[in-house]
Amino acid sequence: MFQSVPYNILLLGSGGREHAFARSLSASPRCKHLFIAPGNAGTAAHGSNVSISPTDFPAIRDLVLREDIQLVVIGPEDPLVQGVVDYFREDSELRHIPVIGPTRSGARLEGSKEFSKGFMQRHGIPTAAYKSFGKGEVKEALDFLSTLSPPYVIKADGLAAGKGVLIPDTLQVAEEGVREMLESGRFGQAGDRVVIEEFLPGIELSVFVLTDGRNYIILPEAKDYKRIGEGDTGPNTGGMGAVSPVPFADSDFMHKVEECIVKPTVIGLDQEEIPYRGFIFIGLMNVNGDPFVIEYNCRMGDPETEVVLPLLEAVAEQRLDRMELDVDPRTATTVMMVSGGYPGNYDKGFGIRKLDQAGDAIVFHAGTTMQDGSVVTNGGRVLALTGFGVGIAEALEQSYAAAKAIDFDYAYYRRDIGRDLMSVNHSTE
Ligand SMILES: Nc1ncnc2c1ncn2[C@@H]1O[C@H](COP(=O)(O)OP(=O)(O)OP(=O)(O)O)[C@@H](O)[C@H]1O
Ligand SMILES: [Mg+2]
Numbered sequence: 001m002f003q004s005v006p007y008n009i010l011l012l013g014s015g016g017r018e019h020a021f022a023r024s025l026s027a028s029p030r031c032k033h034l035f036i037a038p039g040n041a042g043t044a045a046h047g048s049n050v051s052i053s054p055t056d057f058p059a060i061r062d063l064v065l066r067e068d069i070q071l072v073v074i075g076p077e078d079p080l081v082q083g084v085v086d087y088f089r090e091d092s093e094l095r096h097i098p099v100i101g102p103t104r105s106g107a108r109l110e111g112s113k114e115f116s117k118g119f120m121q122r123h124g125i126p127t128a129a130y131k132s133f134g135k136g137e138v139k140e141a142l143d144f145l146s147t148l149s150p151p152y153v154i155k156a157d158g159l160a161a162g163k164g165v166l167i168p169d170t171l172q173v174a175e176e177g178v179r180e181m182l183e184s185g186r187f188g189q190a191g192d193r194v195v196i197e198e199f200l201p202g203i204e205l206s207v208f209v210l211t212d213g214r215n216y217i218i219l220p221e222a223k224d225y226k227r228i229g230e231g232d233t234g235p236n237t238g239g240m241g242a243v244s245p246v247p248f249a250d251s252d253f254m255h256k257v258e259e260c261i262v263k264p265t266v267i268g269l270d271q272e273e274i275p276y277r278g279f280i281f282i283g284l285m286n287v288n289g290d291p292f293v294i295e296y297n298c299r300m301g302d303p304e305t306e307v308v309l310p311l312l313e314a315v316a317e318q319r320l321d322r323m324e325l326d327v328d329p330r331t332a333t334t335v336m337m338v339s340g341g342y343p344g345n346y347d348k349g350f351g352i353r354k355l356d357q358a359g360d361a362i363v364f365h366a367g368t369t370m371q372d373g374s375v376v377t378n379g380g381r382v383l384a385l386t387g388f389g390v391g392i393a394e395a396l397e398q399s400y401a402a403a404k405a406i407d408f409d410y411a412y413y414r415r416d417i418g419r420d421l422m423s424v425n426h427s428t429e
Pocket of ligand 2: 295
């Protein structure tokens with residue numbers, strides 16, 4: 001039973017998502033003290049940063065026992081795919097502590113593209129037609145490529161930090177991509193197996209589900225902007241911005257998502273006896289009004305974290321079906337400020353100026369650290385500037401006002417976040 005007295009919480013990770021989590025977790029009356037491993041300059045305002053890697057399980061164990069941690073929230077995918085939840089379950093001193101996140105077997109939904117495609121096929125979940133191949137099957141892979149039409153979609157099976165997917169427009173480049181993965185190890189072990197699938201034409205969105213393994217709640221959906229360049233040009237990044245909710249995700253569309261994707265996913269995990277207590281982040285393509293799954297992620301995105309914390313306890317005790325979701329009716333937009341050169345090579349350590357002039361926007365730190373008492377850049381994605389408003393345009397005003405005020409050398413951000421949705425938005429206002 002969850003105690004009602006406040007307790008210590010541990011949050012793993014160091015990005016913008018974790019800052020959003022830290023802000024919500026530390027605001028809860030149930031949180032006595034928050035520890036963040038390793039955290040960043042932003043999370044330090046909400047608890048104690050502890051410089052431990054999220055995948056250093058023995059060090060996490062020591063911290064959990066030393067600080068009497070009673071709830072653990074996992075931010076990024078790596079510790080989940082490497083089995084942090086299994087580590088807790090297999091340890092007699094840790095197994096009673098609730099951990100929000102799936103076991104290693106559940107994390108395969110993200111950790112293996114091949115596993116997730118097979119899972120979708122077994123449970124009749126709509127997704128692009130595909131085949132998968134291993135190192136010794138280069139000829140078969142190229143034969144399959146030649147049966148498809150461009151653009152070609154080639155995915156490294158394992159985790160590749162959001163960079164393991166190639167979408168070439170020509171067969172020649174596609175063949176080179178397959179060879180680079182299977183023969184030259186372009187993405188290391190992650191590319192020892194590849195998934196080749198049909199291209200799905202449409203507009204993307206992300207749906208977030210919280211499940212306790214039996215029940216689920218659907219959180220506000222969002223649309224993110226992956227490409228570095230305006231107009232969705234250039235290489236993929238970890239995400240340059242997001243908008244929530246998404247105008248075209250109307251009740252008809254979301255009904256299809258729930259019936260055709262969310263329910264069969266949760267039921268499928270239960271049928272395959274895969275224990276799953278945590279977030280399922282579903283990457284969808286809206287193809288002429290029908291949802292298709294592009295991918296699963298076994299962790300949460302942001303900025304929905306502010307509505308998430310009250311739900312976390314329910315998951316641990318499988319009583320999610322008794323929780324009500326209280327969603328802010330406004331629109332939220334996030335604009336990411338990144339280091340010059342990202343997602344290629346970039347320098348770190350630049351001082352961030354005018355952080356106190358963000359106006360009404362919330363500044364989530366993504367890649368920052370403290371140096372000689374001041375906040376400096378410490379990653380490709382540096383700050384996420386979240387604005388709220390009635391409608392996308394109003395929320396963006398807050399995000400962009402902050403982006404114009406805050407500054408660091410060689411900073412870059414896309415100036416067209418949400419623009420593609422605004423024409424959709426105007427028709428509804
Ligand atoms: N079948 C497809 N048809 C069209 N576009 C696709 C397809 N599969 C992937 N994409 C595009 O490639 C992007 C990355 O693919 P995917 O989400 O599977 O990879 P990922 O590396 O796991 O990304 P993430 O970092 O979001 O977890 C998608 O956001 C989408 O824009
Ligand atoms: Mg993914």
